[in-house]
Amino acid sequence: MVERDTREQAGREPASEDAGPAARGKPGRRERNKEDKLRRIKEAARELFVSKGFDDTTIRQIATQAEVGLGTVFIYAANKRDLLFLIANEGLDEVAGAAAAAVDSNAALIDNLLAVFRPHYAFFERQPELSRLVLREMTFYDSGAQAGSFRKTREALIELLGEVVRLAAERGEITIDETTAFVGWTIFCIYQVELRRWLSDGTVDVESGLDRLRRALLLLIYGLGAAAPRGG
Structure with a gap:
């Protein structure tokens, strides 16, 4: 009887801490990494556009400051103007x-x-x-x-x-x-x-x-x- 009760309680226990992200309703490591890269790209673009000016800022400079590859920036924005509006659209x-x-x-x-x-x-x-x-x-x-x-x-x-x-x-x-x-x-x-x-x-x-x-x-x-x- 005790053994049966133990099994029933175990069946009602929450998912283990080792359960996958989907089981816990949290974004996985890959998704978190993408979000972090996008955040760094936005922050770098915002800072450089203001400090250097839009015309004098390059996509390569933004990628370097954000510590991402040049191709990664182009995943989110087709060009520099598009990147500006990626920031503007936020909010x-x-x-x-x-x-x-x-x-x-x-x-x-x-x-x-x-x-x-x-x-x-x-x-x-x-x-x-x-x-x-x-x-x-x-x-x-x-x-x-x-x-x-x-x-x-x-x-x-x-x-x-x-x-x-x-x-x-x-x-x-x-x-x-x-x-x-x-x-x-x-x-x-x-x-x-x-x-x-x-x-x-x-x-x-x-x-x-x-x-x-x-x-x-x-x-x-x-x-x-x-x-x-x-x-x-």
């Missing part, structure tokens, strides 16, 4: 989630817009030097392993802005003759220009940046009050 999903969660269906249009943009400004404030490089390179960024992810994030933001406009129109706060998608795109364009101006200033402060953005958005919302054009 953007979290920012997008925070922006979407900040929208209040009962809030004024301007308040919702600023609530959406606040986490984005906070994200770019963390490393202004790197953010300036990203904004400079993003204009013609349409190919590479990281391009799809970056475009997806940008399109999601424009779609969210259109949704905020739709909510305001449904409440009767605004009247629009254009599609909400086009208005959302226009708002995004204003944000992009203001973001670049803000990052080019000597002092990068979220509140001052949002205050300037607020002025520009209010101008869009209320217009210039121009009289109707004469004639046809």
